[in-house]
Amino acid sequence: MEGYAALYIFMLAAFTGYEVISRVPVILHTPLMSGSNFVHGVVLVGAMVVLGHADPEEPVQLVIGFVAVFLGAANAAGGYVVTERMLAMFKGGNKKEGGA
């Protein structure tokens, strides 16, 4: 990827991240942290790519790749379940006035 284009992506993504949660009520801090923990579980995709390109003749590469995919999948799956369980509590509840 072009170096400068990537730099712009980094910059815009950083502002987006900052902006997206800037008005979050305190009651959602923990679920949101958990939710963002799930989102970086997309590292699984990167892990799959590197394992997919690892040399099948090299056990060390296979082991590292396996560990990467295993950990990435655990991050994604665990992050989802935990977040979903926390947010399920908000189902059907009376929403609080003012959103605070």
Add this chain to the structure above:
Amino acid sequence: MANWFIQASYFIVAVVFILGLKAMSSPVTARKGIVWAGYAMVAATVVTFFMPDLHNVGLMVLAIVSGGAVAWWSGKTVKMTDMPQMVAIYNGMGGGAAAAIAALEFARGEINDPVVATLAVLGALIGSVAFSGSCIAYAKLQGIMKNAFRLPNQNLVNIGLAVLTAVLGLAIIVADAPSSTLIVLFFVLALALGAILTSPIGGADMPVVISLLNAFTGLAVGFEGYVLGNPALIVAGIVVGASGTLLTQLMAKAMNRPITNVIFTPLSGGAAGGEGEAIEGTMKEFSALDAASVMRYASKVAIVPGYGMAVAGAQHKVWEMAQLLEEGGVEVVFAIHPVAGRMPGHMNVLLAEAGVPYDKIFDLEEINADFPQIDVALVIGANDVVNPVARTDKTSPIYGMPILNVDMAQNVIVVKRGKGAGYSGIENALFYKDNCRMLYGSAQEAIAQVITHVKALES
């Protein structure tokens, strides 16, 4: 499958992740947010299988299924009170995955460009720190690791280790083909750095650390995304890195503990800021019957729950008592300190689980001015967050931390297991105030007794 389709899918995935996070920052849409993000994750994973020249697919499926299953099962079965350490450990795994990606790219000798090498090393360093740091955080919250472990000259050791790791990282970047010894040594040091940075940090600061490590993992994922030329990883990683940093700042602010203090001068006992001023007065004991009658004939009761209530699993009993009091015409509200529980918002989740409606739950800013009009403040298993020395005693380590002003209520009842000090080890001046009474016992039993007495008063 055509490459354009894969790339287009990644683009949509990145957009949905951002919309999902946005939705998760409002209680009304939060649940939809995680579900959208979940679909996006599944789509990203499935699409990746169709990448050209992908080998080791069997091994890949095995890793996904085993890793996913272990985490899914543990996440489903864990108790709500133990959620924070689960977030920590899953986050650590993400950091570990990012570090392993870098390790494999170096092992394959695919990294030639210095910019790519720099970001790979940075991602590996941050990911490794997040991994080992999160493991320590998990061990502490889970109670496996009981004591804060502090080396002599901790800050010097931290800096020395960080510099040494950075030098090795630099050596990897400039080397044409870094030796495997160099790479292994770099990872060992980076992992040690994460462990050593986290181990002296006390339990009360843990949420801030977990949040910080969460932001770290995001950054590491973003950097490795650049190495792999995958914009979905870059966007998701950096968005989480930035939002995680903001969230960390919000939490640190709620505790009045600047992030640098959390890392470099951990709160431990009274040692951090001296002993504080001597507290005068005596603790006055109260019986469950006394507590029941005072609350039953009050017009407004504020319940201040802390982590002690959550570990005792007393939230259902407390809500039962609150409903009973309301039937008798008493107005009952819940007052939540931003860091009640183990993380901001954790207590709200626990109360929601017990069935407490949101309109009865008030934040610190919403309720603090009302305490003088409240007849009874019932403090259950909370300590430092209601300690008035945070307002009055400049020498106290918690001076300046925002607290719930329960001492200004007409009467204060503190439900507490024993006479010991709080999580931070600081004496609580509230307990010695004239308007404060102590109801000793585990939250579960004490509240059950109060319920019995309230019922007896009705008949």
